[in-house]
Amino acid sequence: MIELRDVAYSYGGGELFSGLSLSLAPGSFHFLTGPSGAGKTTLLKLCYGDLVPTSGEVAFWGEATTGMARDALALNRRRIGVVHQDCQFLDHLPLAENVALPLTVAGRHHEAAAYLPDLLGWVGLTRHAERRPPELSGGERQRAALARAVIMSPEVIIADEPTGNIDWEMSQRLLSLLVELNRMGKAVLIATHDLNLIRAAKAQVSVRTLRLKDRQLIAAGADL
Numbered sequence: 001m002i003e004l005r006d007v008a009y010s011y012g013g014g015e016l017f018s019g020l021s022l023s024l025a026p027g028s029f030h031f032l033t034g035p036s037g038a039g040k041t042t043l044l045k046l047c048y049g050d051l052v053p054t055s056g057e058v059a060f061w062g063e064a065t066t067g068m069a070r071d072a073l074a075l076n077r078r079r080i081g082v083v084h085q086d087c088q089f090l091d092h093l094p095l096a097e098n099v100a101l102p103l104t105v106a107g108r109h110h111e112a113a114a115y116l117p118d119l120l121g122w123v124g125l126t127r128h129a130e131r132r133p134p135e136l137s138g139g140e141r142q143r144a145a146l147a148r149a150v151i152m153s154p155e156v157i158i159a160d161e162p163t164g165n166i167d168w169e170m171s172q173r174l175l176s177l178l179v180e181l182n183r184m185g186k187a188v189l190i191a192t193h194d195l196n197l198i199r200a201a202k203a204q205v206s207v208r209t210l211r212l213k214d215r216q217l218i219a220a221g222a223d224l
């Protein structure tokens with residue numbers, strides 16, 4: 001689905017990482033850990049096509065993104081649902097409209113009525129549909145961000161620190177939604193500092209934990 005092949009990235013200074021390869025297969029569940037500043041968010045951005053590697057190659061569904069026509073790239077990116085670290089809502093719009101935004105942007109706003117009720121119910125936010133994002137708790141915002149990430153029925157879900165600012169109970173709730181998506185066959189990739197979250201996931205699904213450190217991506221120890 002998504003493949004990084006011998007990838008390096010630099011923001012202009014030294015290389016953040018190099019020689020890095022990663023393959024996200026259907027139904028896989030990966031965690032990405034590593035010290036702050038190691039490049040986890042950057043690596044996720046390479047995976048969803050927000051950044052282009054300084055060397056090496058990114059392939060979406062078997063096709064290299066280098067030289068891919070803009071339309072084809074956009075279509076592939078719609079197959080990837082992203083939960084951003086800071087959620088990135090439009091604060092002046094009600095929650096329901098924020099969640100439906102990917103459909104609106106794709107010119108399919110009329111489909112929102114068919115998907116939204118179930119989706120908001122799934123993340124437990126039905127009664128908050130008309131609230132603005134600043135009126136929601138951190139956990140509610142994260143669940144709304146997940147609902148928005150899956151409204152286009154993506155095949156891959158990428159989440160950047162989805163439980164960063166929420167309590168353990170809410171983290172568990174969010175994790176169970178991600179596990180549910182994975183059991184439906186979706187590939188999941190989560191960047192996190194939260195080792196307890198990884199342990200909790202391991203009790204439910206088969207996960208692979210990768211650690212980004214010293215410019216390299218390594219498999220994390222079995223003690224996690």
Ligand SMILES: Nc1ncnc2c1ncn2[C@@H]1O[C@H](COP(=O)(O)OP(=O)(O)OP(=O)(O)O)[C@@H](O)[C@H]1O
Pocket residue numbers: 011016034035036037038039040041042043
């Ligand atoms: N747009 C940018 N321009 C220049 N440098 C950047 C940019 N974005 C990130 N960096 C730098 O790249 C490095 C990696 O950042 P990144 O956000 O990928 O790390 P991270 O592992 O996700 O960190 P954290 O765990 O703190 O979120 C950091 O040193 C950061 O300051």
